[in-house]
Amino acid sequence: MAGTGGLFIEILTAAPGHLGGMSDDADAEADVDAEAGVDTEAEAVDTTADSVDTEAEAVDTTADSVDTEADAVDPDEVRHVADLARIDLADADVDRFTEQFADILASFEALDEVPEVDREEELANVMRPDEEREGLTQEEALANAPETEDGYFKGPRVS
Protein backbone atom coordinates (compact mmCIF):
# COMPACT_ATOMS: atom_id res chain seq x y z
CA MET A 1 0.00 0.00 0.00
CA ALA A 2 2.89 2.27 0.66
CA GLY A 3 4.17 4.46 -2.11
CA THR A 4 1.02 4.77 -4.16
CA GLY A 5 0.30 8.34 -5.09
CA GLY A 6 -3.45 7.95 -5.42
CA LEU A 7 -5.78 5.18 -4.44
CA PHE A 8 -6.83 3.31 -7.56
CA ILE A 9 -8.01 -0.15 -6.80
CA GLU A 10 -8.00 -2.57 -9.66
CA ILE A 11 -11.27 -4.44 -9.83
CA LEU A 12 -10.37 -7.24 -12.22
CA THR A 13 -10.35 -9.67 -9.31
CA ALA A 14 -13.47 -8.30 -7.65
CA ALA A 15 -15.58 -11.23 -6.58
CA PRO A 16 -19.37 -11.43 -6.46
CA GLY A 17 -19.27 -11.38 -2.69
CA HIS A 18 -17.83 -7.91 -2.47
CA LEU A 19 -20.72 -6.77 -0.35
CA GLY A 20 -22.83 -9.25 1.45
CA GLY A 21 -21.10 -12.54 0.81
CA MET A 22 -19.11 -12.51 4.00
CA SER A 23 -18.89 -16.22 4.20
CA ASP A 24 -17.67 -16.75 0.69
CA ASP A 25 -14.02 -17.42 0.21
CA ALA A 26 -13.90 -15.25 -2.87
CA ASP A 27 -15.35 -12.54 -0.73
CA ALA A 28 -12.54 -12.87 1.69
CA GLU A 29 -10.11 -12.21 -1.14
CA ALA A 30 -12.04 -9.21 -2.30
CA ASP A 31 -12.30 -7.80 1.15
CA VAL A 32 -8.68 -8.27 1.94
CA ASP A 33 -7.25 -7.31 -1.43
CA ALA A 34 -9.55 -4.63 -2.64
CA GLU A 35 -10.29 -2.92 0.62
CA ALA A 36 -7.19 -0.86 0.91
CA GLY A 37 -8.90 1.53 3.25
CA VAL A 38 -10.22 -1.24 5.38
CA ASP A 39 -6.91 -3.01 5.69
CA THR A 40 -5.36 0.15 6.91
CA GLU A 41 -8.14 0.59 9.36
CA ALA A 42 -7.87 -2.88 10.76
CA GLU A 43 -4.16 -2.34 11.14
CA ALA A 44 -4.77 0.94 12.84
CA VAL A 45 -6.72 -0.89 15.48
CA ASP A 46 -4.40 -3.78 16.06
CA THR A 47 -0.99 -3.46 14.59
CA THR A 48 -0.09 -0.17 12.97
CA ALA A 49 2.90 0.91 14.97
CA ASP A 50 1.96 4.57 15.16
CA SER A 51 -1.57 4.23 16.34
CA VAL A 52 -0.78 1.46 18.76
CA ASP A 53 1.85 3.60 20.40
CA THR A 54 -0.63 6.38 20.79
CA GLU A 55 -3.20 3.97 21.96
CA ALA A 56 -0.95 2.27 24.45
CA GLU A 57 -0.27 5.66 25.96
CA ALA A 58 -3.93 6.44 26.10
CA VAL A 59 -4.57 3.12 27.77
CA ASP A 60 -1.86 3.63 30.36
CA THR A 61 -3.17 7.04 31.18
CA THR A 62 -6.62 5.66 31.63
CA ALA A 63 -5.44 2.84 33.82
CA ASP A 64 -3.66 5.33 36.04
CA SER A 65 -6.44 7.81 36.31
CA VAL A 66 -9.42 5.56 36.81
CA ASP A 67 -8.20 3.06 39.31
CA THR A 68 -11.23 3.64 41.43
CA GLU A 69 -13.78 4.39 38.76
CA ALA A 70 -14.14 1.32 36.57
CA ASP A 71 -12.96 2.24 33.10
CA ALA A 72 -15.09 5.26 32.42
CA VAL A 73 -13.95 6.88 29.21
CA ASP A 74 -13.21 10.55 28.78
CA PRO A 75 -14.00 12.66 25.71
CA ASP A 76 -10.41 12.44 24.44
CA GLU A 77 -10.59 8.68 24.50
CA VAL A 78 -13.85 8.71 22.55
CA ARG A 79 -12.20 11.01 19.98
CA HIS A 80 -9.20 8.68 19.79
CA VAL A 81 -11.36 5.59 19.20
CA ALA A 82 -13.37 7.52 16.61
CA ASP A 83 -10.09 8.33 14.86
CA LEU A 84 -9.13 4.65 14.85
CA ALA A 85 -12.56 3.74 13.48
CA ARG A 86 -12.42 6.55 10.88
CA ILE A 87 -15.64 8.20 12.02
CA ASP A 88 -15.73 11.97 12.22
CA LEU A 89 -17.68 13.02 15.34
CA ALA A 90 -19.24 16.37 16.15
CA ASP A 91 -18.43 17.73 19.62
CA ALA A 92 -22.00 17.14 20.75
CA ASP A 93 -21.72 13.47 19.68
CA VAL A 94 -18.50 13.10 21.64
CA ASP A 95 -20.16 14.33 24.82
CA ARG A 96 -23.21 12.13 24.40
CA PHE A 97 -21.17 9.04 23.54
CA THR A 98 -18.84 9.64 26.48
CA GLU A 99 -21.80 9.55 28.82
CA GLN A 100 -23.43 6.50 27.19
CA PHE A 101 -20.15 4.57 26.95
CA ALA A 102 -19.63 5.00 30.69
CA ASP A 103 -22.90 3.14 31.35
CA ILE A 104 -22.31 0.48 28.75
CA LEU A 105 -18.68 -0.19 29.71
CA ALA A 106 -19.69 -0.33 33.38
CA SER A 107 -22.13 -3.12 32.51
CA PHE A 108 -19.39 -4.95 30.60
CA GLU A 109 -17.41 -5.02 33.87
CA ALA A 110 -19.58 -8.01 34.82
CA LEU A 111 -17.47 -10.08 32.42
CA ASP A 112 -14.65 -10.00 34.98
CA GLU A 113 -16.63 -12.64 36.89
CA VAL A 114 -16.68 -15.08 33.97
CA PRO A 115 -14.40 -18.08 34.60
CA GLU A 116 -11.95 -19.37 32.02
CA VAL A 117 -13.75 -22.00 29.99
CA ASP A 118 -12.29 -24.68 27.76
CA ARG A 119 -13.63 -24.52 24.22
CA GLU A 120 -15.27 -27.62 22.86
CA GLU A 121 -15.43 -26.56 19.24
CA GLU A 122 -15.79 -29.22 16.62
CA LEU A 123 -14.48 -27.28 13.68
CA ALA A 124 -13.33 -28.65 10.37
CA ASN A 125 -11.81 -26.82 7.44
CA VAL A 126 -14.05 -26.59 4.39
CA MET A 127 -12.10 -26.82 1.16
CA ARG A 128 -13.02 -26.71 -2.49
CA PRO A 129 -10.98 -27.15 -5.67
CA ASP A 130 -9.32 -23.91 -6.76
CA GLU A 131 -11.13 -23.55 -10.07
CA GLU A 132 -11.95 -20.53 -12.19
CA ARG A 133 -15.54 -19.43 -12.10
CA GLU A 134 -17.64 -16.54 -13.29
CA GLY A 135 -17.27 -13.32 -11.41
CA LEU A 136 -18.73 -9.88 -11.88
CA THR A 137 -17.93 -7.96 -15.03
CA GLN A 138 -15.87 -4.84 -14.58
CA GLU A 139 -18.94 -2.74 -15.31
CA GLU A 140 -21.01 -4.55 -12.66
CA ALA A 141 -18.29 -4.26 -10.07
CA LEU A 142 -17.96 -0.52 -10.66
CA ALA A 143 -21.69 0.20 -10.88
CA ASN A 144 -22.11 1.30 -7.25
CA ALA A 145 -18.93 3.36 -7.00
CA PRO A 146 -19.51 7.08 -6.38
CA GLU A 147 -16.73 7.81 -8.89
CA THR A 148 -14.62 5.76 -11.30
CA GLU A 149 -11.84 6.49 -13.76
CA ASP A 150 -10.61 4.33 -16.64
CA GLY A 151 -12.19 1.21 -15.19
CA TYR A 152 -10.88 1.76 -11.67
CA PHE A 153 -12.48 2.83 -8.44
CA LYS A 154 -11.49 6.36 -7.63
CA GLY A 155 -10.51 7.17 -4.07
CA PRO A 156 -8.90 10.00 -2.19
CA ARG A 157 -5.15 10.56 -2.26
CA VAL A 158 -3.14 8.38 0.10
CA SER A 159 -1.08 10.79 2.12
Added chain:
Amino acid sequence: MATDYNAYVTAEPIEGADDGPLAGKTVAVKDNISTEGVRTTCGSAMLDDYVPPYDATVVERLTEAGATIPGKTNMDEFGMGTTTETSAFGPVENPAAPGHVPGGSSGGSAAVVAAGDADMALGSDTGGSIRCPAAFCGVVGIKPTYGLVSRYGLVAYANSLEQIGPIAPGVEEAAELLEVIAGPDGRDATTRAPPNADAAGGDGHDLDYASAADGDVDGLDIGVPTELVAGADERVTDVFWDAIADLEDRGASYHEVELPSVEYAVESYYVIAMSEASSNLARFDGVRYGQSGGYDGNWNETFAESRRKGFGDEVKRRVLLGTYALSAGYHDKYYAKAQDARAWIQQDFDEALDEADVLASPTMPVPPMALGESLDDPLTMYLADANTTPVNMANLPAISVPAGETDEGLPVGLQFVGPAFGERAIIRAGSALA
Protein backbone atom coordinates in the same frame (compact mmCIF):
# COMPACT_ATOMS: atom_id res chain seq x y z
CA MET B 1 -51.48 -1.18 3.97
CA ALA B 2 -47.78 -1.67 4.51
CA THR B 3 -47.10 1.97 3.62
CA ASP B 4 -49.14 3.17 6.62
CA TYR B 5 -46.70 1.71 9.08
CA ASN B 6 -43.54 2.24 7.00
CA ALA B 7 -42.72 -1.46 6.66
CA TYR B 8 -41.12 -1.39 3.19
CA VAL B 9 -38.02 0.53 2.18
CA THR B 10 -38.50 -0.50 -1.44
CA ALA B 11 -41.76 -1.98 -2.74
CA GLU B 12 -40.55 -3.28 -6.09
CA PRO B 13 -41.83 -6.79 -6.83
CA ILE B 14 -39.47 -9.58 -7.93
CA GLU B 15 -41.37 -12.36 -9.70
CA GLY B 16 -40.62 -15.98 -8.95
CA ALA B 17 -40.83 -19.13 -11.07
CA ASP B 18 -44.25 -20.31 -12.26
CA ASP B 19 -44.32 -23.33 -10.06
CA GLY B 20 -42.69 -24.69 -6.97
CA PRO B 21 -43.58 -25.15 -3.32
CA LEU B 22 -44.07 -21.40 -2.83
CA ALA B 23 -45.90 -20.67 -6.12
CA GLY B 24 -48.53 -18.00 -5.59
CA LYS B 25 -47.04 -16.94 -2.25
CA THR B 26 -45.52 -13.57 -1.43
CA VAL B 27 -42.37 -13.54 0.71
CA ALA B 28 -41.05 -10.11 1.75
CA VAL B 29 -37.29 -9.88 2.23
CA LYS B 30 -35.37 -7.89 4.83
CA ASP B 31 -33.36 -5.10 3.29
CA ASN B 32 -29.96 -6.46 4.32
CA ILE B 33 -30.38 -9.47 2.00
CA SER B 34 -29.01 -8.83 -1.49
CA THR B 35 -31.42 -8.72 -4.44
CA GLU B 36 -29.92 -8.36 -7.90
CA GLY B 37 -31.04 -5.13 -9.51
CA VAL B 38 -33.20 -4.07 -6.56
CA ARG B 39 -31.81 -1.57 -4.08
CA THR B 40 -30.60 -3.04 -0.77
CA THR B 41 -30.09 -0.35 1.85
CA CYS B 42 -29.66 -2.16 5.20
CA GLY B 43 -31.77 0.68 6.57
CA SER B 44 -28.76 2.96 6.20
CA ALA B 45 -28.15 6.29 4.49
CA MET B 46 -24.72 4.83 3.64
CA LEU B 47 -26.36 2.45 1.15
CA ASP B 48 -29.44 4.43 0.12
CA ASP B 49 -28.67 3.93 -3.57
CA TYR B 50 -26.76 0.63 -3.43
CA VAL B 51 -28.02 -1.89 -6.01
CA PRO B 52 -26.50 -5.37 -5.62
CA PRO B 53 -25.14 -6.98 -8.80
CA TYR B 54 -26.09 -10.45 -7.54
CA ASP B 55 -28.72 -12.32 -5.51
CA ALA B 56 -28.27 -13.78 -2.05
CA THR B 57 -28.53 -17.59 -2.07
CA VAL B 58 -31.81 -17.43 -0.12
CA VAL B 59 -33.28 -15.06 -2.72
CA GLU B 60 -32.32 -17.46 -5.53
CA ARG B 61 -33.97 -20.31 -3.59
CA LEU B 62 -37.14 -18.25 -2.97
CA THR B 63 -37.68 -17.31 -6.60
CA GLU B 64 -36.80 -20.81 -7.82
CA ALA B 65 -39.46 -22.11 -5.41
CA GLY B 66 -42.04 -19.84 -7.05
CA ALA B 67 -42.31 -17.09 -4.45
CA THR B 68 -42.90 -13.49 -5.44
CA ILE B 69 -40.92 -10.96 -3.40
CA PRO B 70 -43.23 -7.94 -2.93
CA GLY B 71 -40.49 -5.71 -1.55
CA LYS B 72 -37.58 -5.09 0.77
CA THR B 73 -38.53 -4.51 4.38
CA ASN B 74 -37.48 -1.77 6.74
CA MET B 75 -35.07 -2.63 9.55
CA ASP B 76 -32.80 -1.20 12.20
CA GLU B 77 -29.71 0.19 10.50
CA PHE B 78 -27.43 -2.78 9.62
CA GLY B 79 -29.54 -4.88 12.03
CA MET B 80 -28.44 -2.85 15.04
CA GLY B 81 -31.50 -2.33 17.19
CA THR B 82 -34.36 -3.99 19.03
CA THR B 83 -37.18 -1.68 17.92
CA THR B 84 -36.75 -0.84 14.18
CA GLU B 85 -36.39 2.81 15.14
CA THR B 86 -32.74 3.21 14.08
CA SER B 87 -33.54 2.95 10.36
CA ALA B 88 -32.48 5.90 8.22
CA PHE B 89 -35.89 5.46 6.55
CA GLY B 90 -37.85 6.15 9.72
CA PRO B 91 -39.37 3.88 12.36
CA VAL B 92 -41.86 1.09 11.66
CA GLU B 93 -45.10 1.05 13.64
CA ASN B 94 -46.46 -2.24 15.02
CA PRO B 95 -49.65 -3.14 13.12
CA ALA B 96 -50.65 -5.52 15.94
CA ALA B 97 -50.16 -2.85 18.63
CA PRO B 98 -50.56 0.66 17.19
CA GLY B 99 -48.39 3.29 18.86
CA HIS B 100 -45.82 0.65 19.76
CA VAL B 101 -42.61 -0.57 18.16
CA PRO B 102 -42.72 -3.78 16.09
CA GLY B 103 -39.50 -5.06 17.66
CA GLY B 104 -36.31 -5.35 15.73
CA SER B 105 -34.25 -5.46 13.90
CA SER B 106 -36.45 -7.31 11.34
CA GLY B 107 -39.42 -5.11 12.27
CA GLY B 108 -40.60 -4.48 8.72
CA SER B 109 -40.65 -8.21 7.93
CA ALA B 110 -42.74 -9.06 11.01
CA ALA B 111 -45.03 -6.09 10.40
CA VAL B 112 -45.97 -7.01 6.82
CA VAL B 113 -46.76 -10.56 7.94
CA ALA B 114 -48.80 -9.39 10.95
CA ALA B 115 -50.78 -6.99 8.75
CA GLY B 116 -51.35 -9.62 6.07
CA ASP B 117 -49.55 -7.55 3.43
CA ALA B 118 -47.23 -10.47 2.68
CA ASP B 119 -47.83 -14.18 3.22
CA MET B 120 -44.41 -14.67 4.79
CA ALA B 121 -41.08 -12.90 5.15
CA LEU B 122 -37.37 -13.42 5.69
CA GLY B 123 -35.51 -11.75 8.52
CA SER B 124 -32.04 -12.13 9.95
CA ASP B 125 -31.27 -12.86 13.59
CA THR B 126 -27.95 -11.85 15.16
CA GLY B 127 -29.14 -11.50 18.77
CA GLY B 128 -32.90 -11.92 18.46
CA SER B 129 -33.75 -9.88 15.38
CA ILE B 130 -36.23 -12.45 14.02
CA ARG B 131 -37.70 -13.65 17.32
CA CYS B 132 -38.16 -10.23 18.93
CA PRO B 133 -40.27 -8.69 16.15
CA ALA B 134 -42.16 -11.97 15.73
CA ALA B 135 -43.03 -11.84 19.45
CA PHE B 136 -43.98 -8.14 19.41
CA CYS B 137 -46.12 -8.47 16.27
CA GLY B 138 -47.88 -11.70 17.27
CA VAL B 139 -46.42 -13.91 14.52
CA VAL B 140 -44.00 -16.85 14.27
CA GLY B 141 -40.24 -16.50 13.71
CA ILE B 142 -37.49 -19.10 13.50
CA LYS B 143 -33.79 -18.50 14.12
CA PRO B 144 -32.17 -21.60 12.59
CA THR B 145 -29.13 -23.46 13.92
CA TYR B 146 -25.94 -21.64 12.92
CA GLY B 147 -24.90 -23.13 9.58
CA LEU B 148 -28.32 -24.37 8.44
CA VAL B 149 -29.07 -21.41 6.14
CA SER B 150 -26.62 -19.73 3.78
CA ARG B 151 -25.52 -16.20 4.63
CA TYR B 152 -24.15 -15.58 1.14
CA GLY B 153 -25.51 -12.18 0.14
CA LEU B 154 -26.48 -11.18 3.68
CA VAL B 155 -24.72 -7.91 4.44
CA ALA B 156 -22.72 -8.86 7.50
CA TYR B 157 -23.12 -7.34 10.95
CA ALA B 158 -21.68 -10.11 13.19
CA ASN B 159 -20.92 -13.19 11.11
CA SER B 160 -20.35 -15.67 13.92
CA LEU B 161 -23.82 -15.05 15.36
CA GLU B 162 -26.26 -14.41 12.54
CA GLN B 163 -28.65 -16.55 10.54
CA ILE B 164 -31.39 -15.79 8.03
CA GLY B 165 -34.76 -17.28 8.96
CA PRO B 166 -38.50 -17.28 8.26
CA ILE B 167 -41.33 -15.21 9.70
CA ALA B 168 -44.94 -16.39 9.07
CA PRO B 169 -48.42 -16.26 10.60
CA GLY B 170 -48.23 -19.91 11.70
CA VAL B 171 -45.59 -22.50 12.54
CA GLU B 172 -46.34 -24.79 9.59
CA GLU B 173 -45.88 -21.98 7.04
CA ALA B 174 -42.66 -20.88 8.73
CA ALA B 175 -41.45 -24.48 8.51
CA GLU B 176 -42.35 -24.64 4.80
CA LEU B 177 -40.34 -21.49 4.15
CA LEU B 178 -37.41 -22.90 6.16
CA GLU B 179 -37.41 -26.01 3.96
CA VAL B 180 -36.91 -23.79 0.90
CA ILE B 181 -34.03 -21.69 2.23
CA ALA B 182 -32.16 -24.27 4.34
CA GLY B 183 -29.34 -26.56 3.24
CA PRO B 184 -25.66 -26.33 2.37
CA ASP B 185 -24.36 -23.71 -0.04
CA GLY B 186 -20.97 -23.83 -1.74
CA ARG B 187 -20.77 -20.05 -1.42
CA ASP B 188 -21.00 -20.12 2.38
CA ALA B 189 -18.35 -22.36 3.90
CA THR B 190 -20.09 -22.20 7.30
CA THR B 191 -23.17 -24.05 6.05
CA ARG B 192 -23.50 -27.77 6.53
CA ALA B 193 -26.04 -30.53 6.14
CA PRO B 194 -27.97 -31.35 9.30
CA PRO B 195 -26.33 -34.44 10.79
CA ASN B 196 -29.59 -35.90 12.16
CA ALA B 197 -31.08 -38.39 9.77
CA ASP B 198 -34.73 -37.61 10.45
CA ALA B 199 -34.36 -34.04 9.27
CA ALA B 200 -32.20 -34.52 6.22
CA GLY B 201 -32.04 -36.40 2.99
CA GLY B 202 -28.67 -37.61 1.75
CA ASP B 203 -27.31 -34.27 0.52
CA GLY B 204 -29.13 -32.13 3.02
CA HIS B 205 -31.32 -30.52 0.36
CA ASP B 206 -34.31 -32.73 1.01
CA LEU B 207 -35.22 -31.20 4.34
CA ASP B 208 -38.50 -31.99 6.03
CA TYR B 209 -39.65 -29.55 8.67
CA ALA B 210 -43.31 -28.87 7.91
CA SER B 211 -44.37 -32.44 8.80
CA ALA B 212 -43.17 -31.83 12.36
CA ALA B 213 -45.82 -29.12 12.81
CA ASP B 214 -48.40 -31.63 14.05
CA GLY B 215 -49.13 -30.02 17.42
CA ASP B 216 -48.34 -33.28 19.23
CA VAL B 217 -46.66 -32.45 22.53
CA ASP B 218 -47.72 -35.58 24.41
CA GLY B 219 -44.65 -36.69 26.38
CA LEU B 220 -42.65 -33.56 25.53
CA ASP B 221 -40.15 -32.70 28.27
CA ILE B 222 -39.71 -28.92 28.57
CA GLY B 223 -36.91 -27.27 30.55
CA VAL B 224 -37.62 -23.76 31.82
CA PRO B 225 -34.43 -21.74 32.54
CA THR B 226 -35.20 -19.86 35.76
CA GLU B 227 -32.86 -16.99 34.85
CA LEU B 228 -34.87 -16.21 31.71
CA VAL B 229 -38.17 -15.99 33.57
CA ALA B 230 -37.03 -14.28 36.78
CA GLY B 231 -36.05 -11.04 35.06
CA ALA B 232 -39.18 -10.72 32.95
CA ASP B 233 -42.11 -8.34 33.38
CA GLU B 234 -45.06 -9.89 35.22
CA ARG B 235 -47.42 -9.06 32.35
CA VAL B 236 -45.22 -11.30 30.22
CA THR B 237 -44.65 -14.13 32.71
CA ASP B 238 -48.41 -14.42 33.41
CA VAL B 239 -49.00 -15.18 29.74
CA PHE B 240 -45.96 -17.45 29.63
CA TRP B 241 -47.09 -19.68 32.53
CA ASP B 242 -50.62 -19.87 31.10
CA ALA B 243 -49.12 -21.22 27.87
CA ILE B 244 -46.98 -23.75 29.78
CA ALA B 245 -50.13 -24.90 31.64
CA ASP B 246 -51.87 -25.30 28.29
CA LEU B 247 -49.00 -27.50 27.06
CA GLU B 248 -49.20 -29.56 30.27
CA ASP B 249 -52.89 -30.15 29.63
CA ARG B 250 -51.87 -31.64 26.32
CA GLY B 251 -49.42 -34.14 27.76
CA ALA B 252 -46.21 -32.12 28.06
CA SER B 253 -44.31 -31.75 31.33
CA TYR B 254 -41.87 -29.14 32.49
CA HIS B 255 -39.03 -28.81 34.98
CA GLU B 256 -36.93 -25.83 35.92
CA VAL B 257 -33.28 -25.70 34.87
CA GLU B 258 -30.49 -23.35 35.83
CA LEU B 259 -28.20 -21.70 33.31
CA PRO B 260 -25.91 -19.51 35.42
CA SER B 261 -23.92 -18.42 32.36
CA VAL B 262 -26.85 -16.59 30.77
CA GLU B 263 -26.53 -13.85 33.38
CA TYR B 264 -23.55 -12.74 31.28
CA ALA B 265 -25.13 -13.29 27.86
CA VAL B 266 -26.15 -9.74 27.01
CA GLU B 267 -22.80 -8.23 27.94
CA SER B 268 -20.73 -10.89 26.19
CA TYR B 269 -23.05 -10.82 23.18
CA TYR B 270 -22.63 -7.08 22.76
CA VAL B 271 -18.85 -7.26 23.11
CA ILE B 272 -18.64 -9.93 20.41
CA ALA B 273 -21.25 -8.38 18.10
CA MET B 274 -19.76 -4.89 18.36
CA SER B 275 -16.25 -6.21 17.81
CA GLU B 276 -17.30 -8.09 14.70
CA ALA B 277 -19.28 -5.06 13.53
CA SER B 278 -16.30 -2.75 13.87
CA SER B 279 -14.39 -5.00 11.49
CA ASN B 280 -17.25 -5.79 9.10
CA LEU B 281 -18.39 -2.21 8.68
CA ALA B 282 -14.85 -1.04 7.95
CA ARG B 283 -15.61 -1.75 4.29
CA PHE B 284 -17.91 1.26 4.09
CA ASP B 285 -15.51 3.99 3.04
CA GLY B 286 -17.41 5.57 0.15
CA VAL B 287 -15.06 4.23 -2.55
CA ARG B 288 -16.65 1.07 -3.97
CA TYR B 289 -20.14 1.91 -2.73
CA GLY B 290 -21.73 4.17 -0.18
CA GLN B 291 -21.61 7.88 0.51
CA SER B 292 -18.43 9.39 -0.84
CA GLY B 293 -16.48 11.53 1.58
CA GLY B 294 -15.00 13.47 -1.33
CA TYR B 295 -11.58 13.33 -3.00
CA ASP B 296 -9.67 16.21 -1.44
CA GLY B 297 -7.26 16.06 1.43
CA ASN B 298 -6.08 13.21 3.62
CA TRP B 299 -7.76 9.86 2.91
CA ASN B 300 -8.34 9.12 6.58
CA GLU B 301 -10.31 12.34 6.91
CA THR B 302 -12.19 11.59 3.72
CA PHE B 303 -13.22 8.15 4.94
CA ALA B 304 -14.16 9.61 8.33
CA GLU B 305 -16.38 12.11 6.54
CA SER B 306 -18.03 9.34 4.49
CA ARG B 307 -18.79 7.41 7.66
CA ARG B 308 -20.00 10.48 9.57
CA LYS B 309 -22.56 11.14 6.82
CA GLY B 310 -23.49 7.54 6.13
CA PHE B 311 -23.89 5.98 9.59
CA GLY B 312 -26.56 6.73 12.18
CA ASP B 313 -25.97 7.02 15.93
CA GLU B 314 -26.48 3.38 16.91
CA VAL B 315 -24.10 2.16 14.20
CA LYS B 316 -21.48 4.70 15.26
CA ARG B 317 -21.90 3.62 18.88
CA ARG B 318 -21.37 -0.05 18.10
CA VAL B 319 -18.44 0.49 15.74
CA LEU B 320 -16.71 2.71 18.30
CA LEU B 321 -17.34 0.34 21.21
CA GLY B 322 -16.19 -2.61 19.09
CA THR B 323 -13.04 -0.76 18.10
CA TYR B 324 -12.46 0.02 21.78
CA ALA B 325 -13.05 -3.58 22.88
CA LEU B 326 -10.51 -4.90 20.37
CA SER B 327 -7.90 -2.22 20.94
CA ALA B 328 -4.53 -2.85 22.56
CA GLY B 329 -4.85 -3.24 26.30
CA TYR B 330 -8.57 -4.01 26.24
CA HIS B 331 -8.78 -7.10 24.06
CA ASP B 332 -8.19 -9.54 26.92
CA LYS B 333 -10.47 -7.66 29.28
CA TYR B 334 -13.47 -7.59 26.96
CA TYR B 335 -13.20 -9.77 23.86
CA ALA B 336 -11.36 -12.73 25.40
CA LYS B 337 -13.71 -12.79 28.41
CA ALA B 338 -16.72 -12.60 26.10
CA GLN B 339 -15.42 -15.66 24.24
CA ASP B 340 -15.11 -17.48 27.58
CA ALA B 341 -18.70 -16.53 28.35
CA ARG B 342 -19.77 -17.83 24.95
CA ALA B 343 -18.16 -21.23 25.58
CA TRP B 344 -19.75 -21.35 29.04
CA ILE B 345 -23.20 -20.55 27.62
CA GLN B 346 -22.76 -23.34 25.05
CA GLN B 347 -21.91 -25.83 27.81
CA ASP B 348 -24.88 -24.77 29.94
CA PHE B 349 -27.31 -25.18 27.05
CA ASP B 350 -25.84 -28.54 26.04
CA GLU B 351 -26.25 -29.85 29.57
CA ALA B 352 -29.80 -28.52 29.93
CA LEU B 353 -30.78 -30.04 26.59
CA ASP B 354 -29.41 -33.42 27.67
CA GLU B 355 -32.21 -33.45 30.26
CA ALA B 356 -35.01 -31.88 28.17
CA ASP B 357 -36.39 -32.04 24.62
CA VAL B 358 -36.66 -28.26 24.36
CA LEU B 359 -36.19 -25.23 26.61
CA ALA B 360 -38.93 -22.61 26.96
CA SER B 361 -38.90 -18.97 28.06
CA PRO B 362 -40.61 -15.71 27.25
CA THR B 363 -39.08 -14.52 23.95
CA MET B 364 -38.83 -10.95 25.24
CA PRO B 365 -38.77 -9.96 28.93
CA VAL B 366 -41.04 -6.99 28.20
CA PRO B 367 -44.09 -6.26 26.05
CA PRO B 368 -43.61 -3.98 23.00
CA MET B 369 -42.33 -0.54 24.01
CA ALA B 370 -44.17 2.63 23.01
CA LEU B 371 -42.66 4.28 19.92
CA GLY B 372 -39.78 6.58 20.90
CA GLU B 373 -39.59 5.29 24.45
CA SER B 374 -36.20 3.56 24.34
CA LEU B 375 -34.26 5.59 21.79
CA ASP B 376 -32.23 7.73 24.19
CA ASP B 377 -31.12 4.90 26.42
CA PRO B 378 -29.08 2.34 24.48
CA LEU B 379 -28.21 0.21 27.52
CA THR B 380 -31.88 -0.38 28.39
CA MET B 381 -32.50 -1.39 24.80
CA TYR B 382 -29.59 -3.86 24.92
CA LEU B 383 -30.93 -5.45 28.13
CA ALA B 384 -34.21 -6.25 26.37
CA ASP B 385 -32.21 -8.86 24.43
CA ALA B 386 -31.57 -10.92 27.59
CA ASN B 387 -33.56 -13.99 26.47
CA THR B 388 -32.69 -14.04 22.77
CA THR B 389 -28.91 -13.39 22.73
CA PRO B 390 -27.92 -16.58 24.63
CA VAL B 391 -29.30 -18.67 21.76
CA ASN B 392 -27.10 -16.97 19.17
CA MET B 393 -24.11 -17.34 21.48
CA ALA B 394 -24.86 -21.08 21.69
CA ASN B 395 -25.43 -21.44 17.89
CA LEU B 396 -28.77 -23.18 18.60
CA PRO B 397 -32.17 -23.08 16.84
CA ALA B 398 -35.10 -21.26 18.42
CA ILE B 399 -38.65 -20.40 17.50
CA SER B 400 -40.88 -17.61 18.83
CA VAL B 401 -44.61 -18.34 18.78
CA PRO B 402 -47.52 -16.16 19.93
CA ALA B 403 -48.46 -17.17 23.49
CA GLY B 404 -51.26 -14.68 24.08
CA GLU B 405 -51.66 -11.03 24.99
CA THR B 406 -51.21 -8.84 28.04
CA ASP B 407 -54.28 -7.28 29.65
CA GLU B 408 -53.62 -4.19 27.50
CA GLY B 409 -53.77 -6.36 24.37
CA LEU B 410 -50.02 -6.37 23.65
CA PRO B 411 -48.67 -9.55 22.01
CA VAL B 412 -46.43 -11.87 24.04
CA GLY B 413 -44.14 -14.44 22.43
CA LEU B 414 -42.90 -17.75 23.83
CA GLN B 415 -39.49 -19.03 22.76
CA PHE B 416 -38.55 -22.69 22.39
CA VAL B 417 -34.86 -23.52 22.08
CA GLY B 418 -33.71 -26.87 20.71
CA PRO B 419 -30.45 -28.77 20.31
CA ALA B 420 -28.23 -28.03 17.30
CA PHE B 421 -30.10 -28.99 14.10
CA GLY B 422 -33.11 -29.89 16.25
CA GLU B 423 -35.44 -27.69 14.22
CA ARG B 424 -38.09 -30.40 14.15
CA ALA B 425 -38.30 -30.44 17.94
CA ILE B 426 -38.93 -26.69 18.26
CA ILE B 427 -41.33 -26.71 15.31
CA ARG B 428 -43.36 -29.53 16.88
CA ALA B 429 -43.46 -27.79 20.27
CA GLY B 430 -44.32 -24.43 18.71
CA SER B 431 -47.08 -25.89 16.57
CA ALA B 432 -49.02 -26.75 19.72
CA LEU B 433 -49.47 -23.01 20.31
CA ALA B 434 -49.60 -21.51 16.78
